[in-house]
Amino acid sequence: MGSLRGLRLAAGNCFRLYERNASSSLRLTRNSDLKRITGFCTKPQESSKASSNPYSHRVPLHKPTDWERKILIWSGRFKKEDEIPETISFEMLDAAKNKLRVKVSYVMIALTVAGCILMIIEGKKAARRNESLTSLNLEKKARLREEAALKAKTE
Known part of the structure; x- marks a missing residue:
């Protein structure tokens, strides 16, 4: 027990x-x-050190370059270069870059669609003229054979 x-x-x-x-x-x-x-055992942190720096919780700022200023304007964030402040947050710059990236992709999509439509129109015009890749290749081969035959005769 x-x-x-x-x-x-x-x-x-x-x-x-x-x-x-x-x-x-x-x-x-x-x-x-x-x-x-x-x-x-640790000493409690002094409250005077924490309150002496009022900017301890602020977002770090970045001085934009000329190219980044153009990005901010093209993205529509600011209308003129004079309106851009001396320092901006990284989040603002990232948002402007993302907006510009989306705009560029829309332009590329539109250009791709326009190029496809243009190629369709050109292909239909070539079909009306009875031009095809097969006929063009046959003509090219016939021409090359004639040139080779002429070259063989001259030698």
């Missing part, structure tokens, strides 16, 4: 330790408490 009781106590202690570790890891996921992770 005594060994069974000791076994229960050991199992209970192991379960409590496991429960304690599991609950502390759950607490860490809710709020990141670095003291629990490392197990060392």
Whole structure:
């Protein structure tokens, strides 16, 4: 009986330790408490350092180049180059590039469709003139044979 009781106590202690570790890891996921992770004592961060830099949470800004300024204008973000500020966010630049990329793809789609229509029209005109690739190849081969025969006679 005594060994069974000791076994229960050991199992209970192991379960409590496991429960304690599991609950502390759950607490860490809710709020990141670095003291629990490392197990060392740490000094609390001073609030004066955090408040001294009011721009700590701002988006990093970028000074646009001349090419990026043209992209901002072509994308429709700004009307004139004078309206573009000295520094812009990377998100604004990415959005302008994406908008310009979409516009270029629309132009390429339109040019492809126009090229296909043009080729269809030219093909129908050639068919009316009885021009086909087969007839053109036969004429070319006949011409090459005649030139080869003339060359053989002259030699």
